[in-house]
Amino acid sequence: MSDNAFIRFLKEAGELSAFTGRFFKELFKPRQEWRELLRQCFYVGNHSLALVGTTAFIMGLVLTIQSRPTLVEFGAEAWLPKMVSISLIREIAPVITALICAGKVGSGIGAELGSMKVTEQIDAMDVSGTNPFKYLVVTRVLATTLMLPVLAVIADAVALYGAYLGANIKGVVSWQLYWSQVFEALSYSDALPAFVKTYFFGFAIGIVGCYKGFNSNKGTEGVGRSANSAVVVSSLLVFVLDLIAVQIADILGFT
Amino acid sequence: MQSKQVDIVIGVKNVSKSFGDNHVLNDFTLDVFKGENIVVLGKSGSGKSVLIKCIIGLMKQDKGDINVLGKSVADLSSDELDQLRSKVGFLFQSNALYDSMTVRENLEFPLRRHGKSLSQSEMDMAVQQALESVGLAHTENMMPSELSGGMKKRIAIARTLILKPEIILYDEPTTGLDPITGKGISELILEIQRKFNTSSIIISHDMHCVKIVANRIVMLIDGECYKIGTYEELSHSDDQRIREFFD
Numbered sequence: 294m295s296d297n298a299f300i301r302f303l304k305e306a307g308e309l310s311a312f313t314g315r316f317f318k319e320l321f322k323p324r325q326e327w328r329e330l331l332r333q334c335f336y337v338g339n340h341s342l343a344l345v346g347t348t349a350f351i352m353g354l355v356l357t358i359q360s361r362p363t364l365v366e367f368g369a370e371a372w373l374p375k376m377v378s379i380s381l382i383r384e385i386a387p388v389i390t391a392l393i394c395a396g397k398v399g400s401g402i403g404a405e406l407g408s409m410k411v412t413e414q415i416d417a418m419d420v421s422g423t424n425p426f427k428y429l430v431v432t433r434v435l436a437t438t439l440m441l442p443v444l445a446v447i448a449d450a451v452a453l454y455g456a457y458l459g460a461n462i463k464g465v466v467s468w469q470l471y472w473s474q475v476f477e478a479l480s481y482s483d484a485l486p487a488f489v490k491t492y493f494f495g496f497a498i499g500i501v502g503c504y505k506g507f508n509s510n511k512g513t514e515g516v517g518r519s520a521n522s523a524v525v526v527s528s529l530l531v532f533v534l535d536l537i538a539v540q541i542a543d544i545l546g547f548t
Numbered sequence: 549m550q551s552k553q554v555d556i557v558i559g560v561k562n563v564s565k566s567f568g569d570n571h572v573l574n575d576f577t578l579d580v581f582k583g584e585n586i587v588v589l590g591k592s593g594s595g596k597s598v599l600i601k602c603i604i605g606l607m608k609q610d611k612g613d614i615n616v617l618g619k620s621v622a623d624l625s626s627d628e629l630d631q632l633r634s635k636v637g638f639l640f641q642s643n644a645l646y647d648s649m650t651v652r653e654n655l656e657f658p659l660r661r662h663g664k665s666l667s668q669s670e671m672d673m674a675v676q677q678a679l680e681s682v683g684l685a686h687t688e689n690m691m692p693s694e695l696s697g698g699m700k701k702r703i704a705i706a707r708t709l710i711l712k713p714e715i716i717l718y719d720e721p722t723t724g725l726d727p728i729t730g731k732g733i734s735e736l737i738l739e740i741q742r743k744f745n746t747s748s749i750i751i752s753h754d755m756h757c758v759k760i761v762a763n764r765i766v767m768l769i770d771g772e773c774y775k776i777g778t779y780e781e782l783s784h785s786d787d788q789r790i791r792e793f794f795d
Contacts, residue, residue, distance in 0.1 A: 405648075408647070409646075409647075412642045412643075412644060412647075413640040413641070413642050413644040414644045414645075414646055414647070416601075416606055416640065416644065417638075417640055417644035417646075418646075419606060420604055420606065420633050420636075420638045421633075421657055421658040421661045421662070422630040422633060422634060422658065422661040422662040423657075423661045424626075
C-alpha cells in the first residue's frame with residue numbers, strides 16, 4: 294500500500310467513525326421517524342427475502358452433498374445432520390445472509406442516497422424542515438440492523454431444510470430423525486453468538502451504505518462509485534466483524 | 549429611509565465565502581426589498597448559487613452577515629432556522645423532486661414537515677391550489693419520472709409555493725429547458741410575484757428570463773456586487789464587462 298493510499302484509508306476510516314458517531318448522536322434526538330423506519334424495514338426484509346432464502350437453501354443442500362463422502366470415508370455418515378447444522382447455524386447462514394444484504398441492500402442504499410445527494414434532494418429535505426440525517430440515515434441503519442437477524446433466522450431454517458433434502462439424496466434420513474439430530478447437536482452457545490453478530494453485520498451494512506451515499510459527489514459517476522464501494526467495504530467489514538465475533542465468543546466460552 | 553429599512557426582506561452585508569483558494573464571494577452586499585424580483589447575473593462558477601445557499605442556511609458564509617426577514621441566519625438555532633425556512637421557498641436547479649414519491653406526496657412533504665397541523669381535506673385543498681397555480685392540476689398521482697423537464701420545474705415551483713412563502717429563491721429556473729418552456733417558466737415567476745406579492749432572488753444567465761422577471765439586476769463579478777440596475781439601465785451600459793452579458 295503506497296503512502297497516499299494509506300493516508301486515504303486512514304482519512305476514510307476517520308470519516309466513517311465520525312459518521313457513526315453522528316448516527317448515535319442523532320438516534321435519540323426527537324423527532325422519531327417511525328413511519329419511514331417501518332417502510333425501510335419492509336424494504337430491507339421484503340426485497341432480500343427471496344434471494345436470502347434461495348441462497349440459504351442451496352448452501353444447505355450443497356454443504357450436505359459435499360460433506361457426505363468425507364464422513365462416509367470415516368464411517369461417520371450418521372453425524373451428517375449434526376455437522377452440517379452446526380456449520381450452517383454458527384457460520385454459513387449468518388455470513389451468507391449478510392453478504393447477500395451487503396450486495397442487495399447496501400448497494401441500494403448507496404445508490405439511492407448518492408442519487409439524492411447529486412440531485413439536491415437531500416438539500417431540498419433540509420429546507421423542508423426535515424433533518425435529512427435523521428430521516429434518511431438513522432432509519433436505514435436501524436432497518437438493516439433490525440432486519441438482518443430476522444433474515445438470518447429465516448436463512449437458518451431454509452438452509453437446514455435444504456440440508457435435509459441433501460441428506461436424503463444418497464441416503465435415507467427420516468424427517469423426525471433429522472430434526473432430532475439437528476437439535477441434539479445445537480446448543481444455546483451455537484445459536485446466541487451467531488444471532489448477536491448479525492446485528493453488527495446489519496449495522497455495518499447500513500452505516501457503510503449510508504456513508505457512501507451521503508458523501509457521494511461527482512455526479513452520476515459518483516453515484517455508481519458509491520454503490521460499488523458500499524458493497525465492497527461492507528462485505529469486507531462483515532468478514533472482519535465475523536473474525537472479531539468468533540474471537541470474542543471463544544473468549545466468553547461460547548465454543 | 550426608515551420605511552425602506554422595514555421593507556428590506558433580505559439584507560446581505562459584506563459577505564465573503566471561499567473554497568480553499570477560490571474566493572467566490574468577496575465583501576458582497578445586497579438588499580432585497582419586499583415585493584421585488586432581483587436577478588443575480590454572473591458567469592458560471594461566480595458564486596451565485598453559493599449566495600442563495602448561504603441565504604437559506606445550507607452553507608455558512610466565512611465573513612459578513614445575512615439577515616432574512618429580520619433574523620440573522622448564522623445566529624439561528626436549528627429549530628429557528630426551520631421556522632424561517634417555512635417562509636422562504638427554494639427552487640433547486642435540478643428541481644430536487646423526491647423520486648420515490650408521487651407529485652402529491654412531494655407537495656405534502658413540506659406541509660407535514662414544517663409542522664402545519666392541517667386536516668387531510670385542508671391538505672388536499674392546499675395541494676390542489678398549488679398545482680392549479682402552476683397549471684398542472686391533473687398530475688397529482690404521477691411520479692416525477694413521468695413528467696417532462698418543464699412539468700418537473702412547475703411541480704418544483706408548486707412545492708415551494710405550498711407553504712405560501714414570503715421570499716422565493718430561484719436557482720437557474722430556466723436552465724435545461726427549451727426557449728418556449730423557459731419563457732413559460734419566466735412568466736410564471738412574474739405571475740407568482742404579482743399574485744402572492746413575494747420577494748425573489750433569481751439566479752440566471754438566461755437573458756430572456758432576466759428581461760421578463762427582473763425588477764433589478766445585480767451583476768456578480770469577481771465575487772463582488774459589480775453593478776445594480778434595471779434591465780434597461782444595464783443593457784445600455786458602456787461597461788465591457790456588463791455588455792458581455794447583453795450582447
